[in-house]
Amino acid sequence: MNYTKEIDKKWQDYWRSIRLFNVDTKERAVKKYYCLVMFPYPSSELHVGHARNYVIGDAVTRYKLMRGFNVLSPMGWDAFGLPAENQAIKHKIHPKEWTLKNISRIKEQLNSWGIGYDWDREVTTCLPNYYKWTQWIFLKLYEKGLAYRKEAFANWCPSCKTVLANEQVIGGNCERCSTPVEQKKLKQWFLKITNYAERLLEDLKLLEDWPQRVKIMQDNWIGKSYGVEIKFPVKGIKETIDCFTTRVDTIFGATFLALSWDHPIIEKLMENNPYRSKVLEFIERLKNQPLAPRLIESFEKEGIFTGRYVINPMNNKELPIWIANYILSEYGTGAIMCVPAHDKRDFIFAKKYNLPIVEVIRKDNFNSETDNINDAYEGEGLLVNSQQFNGLTSSEAKEKLAEYMEKKGIGKRAINYKLRDWLISRQRYWGAPIPIIYCDKCGEVPVPEKDLPVMLPEEVEFLPTGQSPLTYVEEFLNTTCPKCKGKAKRETDTMDTFVDSSWYFLRYISPRNENLPFVSDDVNYWLPVDQYIGGVEHAILHLMYSRFINKFLYDLGLINFSEPFKRLFTQGMIIKDGAKMSKSKGNVVSPDYIINKYGADTMRLYILFMGPSEKDAEWQDEGLLGSWRFINRVIRLLDILEEYKDTDSVKELNSTEQALLRKMHLTIREVTLDLEGNFQFNTAISRIMELVNHTYKALEEGVVRKELFREVVDTIFLLLSPFTPHISEEANCILGYNTSIFKRKWPDFSEEYIKEQEIDIAILVNGKVKEHLKIPANASQKEIEKRVLALDKIKSIVGDRTPKKVFYVDKKLVNIVI
């Protein structure tokens, strides 16, 4: 047998013809396995870096098939989004055309690699039969009060006259023209993911088979913190300002209070205030500061005194109210009690504006320099300068102060999350229209379900005006109010593509259903997803949004599982010449070239063999050649077998045969463990390589009966089939099987064959290996020790000293201490 392109084609056609990967979701008799690979964004053809994802998924799918599961392995396209629209603007090609063209190209690639999918379930998010249901989910959220509209800032490029996504803002500038990005306030749609903050956090504990780091990232992203919200009365007017702090223990060290520039109380503070014009001028300036650089710590802190004071309710001291550019309006209350002695940011600010610094926490009991503080001490310690709370530790003080404040009505315990509501409005064309209508009489009216989908019009001009392109499509914009039948206008923003991808895994179960987004009974059977595979770059957004939408649908009673993905595997990137593979860097390796020259299995094998799949790996062309060599070496066994002359097989297996049989069973065990564990494909493959090497050695050195040789070869291909399906299927055919190798059973191993008659004991003296000894497996410890000490070499090392102690590790080693 020779491995040629024709073999790839032959078996790909065969798998399609026997519908190997097509699944009936009504099937209940055979246990199910849902293997899901993150669907791609079809922006260009795939390179080997992308291929890793699909190759891993396919190996899992095929392995599980052989383990007797009814495996669902679907594929689709995350097809809405910005790149398509940018192409439209640049090259005057319609986003739909561009997207569909890419889809067919990528599909062709996936097929040429022999990746097995149930293409009958293909899902494309930019087509009406899909986005109808994205809109439907939006309406459900709206119905439950979880979708709402409010004013929010969007990144705005004044030169391109367009709204930019956060990813298009590079270092505070527009990605295309490098103009500094400004903030523009627009009425936009949000999803209330914050309502689910606690559950999203709490349920991370249920995700035992998720990588720890992904859970930690989500945990940090949700960012739960415990603290106290303190009311500060404003001097002279009947108002209070609430401040959230996690460090109540530093309350006596507060020397000023700072507000974010858009804090609602500012207006009141400015009434009859001589500072008014200066302050408003300052605010105006902050407003136009680009968002992105404001996030960088080194950004210069700036502020202005408002002329007003609050009273510290604990000691009645007056604290000046400032407005400062480092206060986030979206977190907590947008107002902060500032403790320069114990917060770096406040410290820098206080130094700059000459505000007092009062130490209230000491690392230890010893006197330290009180008047000469040159840095903020942010750790915990003992309280000083804090009246009756002096001497308490920070954690004691936090408790006592919270209690005290709650009793006196000064403040109350509070919990804050970093998680913000999900802004889903995009002032863009290529996305699912938000199904809302605005009527002068009735106001905001949701599109009735029966009118879905709100079709995205195809005839659109892309004018860089900053308005959504849909605003200029009269037939789309103008409509009638579903309530009063009067004239009304449609929402012209479209949804963030993360909405599309937050439920696609449900649609795969009933992809063509026209009455429902999914059939609950079937979804409840097939989900949660048994194995989800994708890149870590989605660790936060996509995985969090999907969990959110899943929980929402769970609350509606439409599904009965609260988490969508039982197991998650995040694969590493493929690196070339020290950088992530990308077209712009010019370091992409084309899979098409490899496949034409070496076949799909060579690429697949190398991708899986190059290193642990969850880690980044450096692509080396020479490594690929190693896989090619190995494949040919394996295949040659078939030719050898065909011409093999059987020996007079005596009943008893000779020692070569025994060793070969043992190696085979051992390999089955190890490969199975590697696959059942955390997908250690690289070691699984190296073990098969060992078995192949062993087989060649055995053939060379001794008499191996044909029957056994054949069994070994058969096993080798069974073990290889998830990784190199084409040659394995071919081999399976040559070996005389007339069903697909993937319809056969994964090989079993028997401990009995793995047991050894004779074992090798390493002999160490003071922890260093000095000698080896072969002994019968059933030898007793005493016997072994006796034989070890009787060895010439050991005798000469030990001399006439008596060993202090002899350690024996069962069937492994003896350590003699002298």
Place this chain on the structure above:
RNA sequence: GGGCGAGUGGCGGAAUAGGCAGACGCCUGGGACUUAAAAUCCCAUGUCUCGUGAGAGGCGUGAGGGUUCGACUCCCUCCUCGCCCACCA
């Protein structure tokens, strides 16, 4: 600044409920086959020292300490690199 992860031959990487470091592959060198090349096969391949030699001995998992009969693995201190988040009070 915070969080997470990782440092093992010339290279990708094996081996962690503590137990023979360097599996498997690549590169390189030597040999066989060949008119020749490719392909293939065989041998060698961490490093240093001693020895003509067979061989013998030492050192070795980022650095330094510790625990242990025994440490790539556990503990402490430090260094370097990567990723994610980042003024979250």
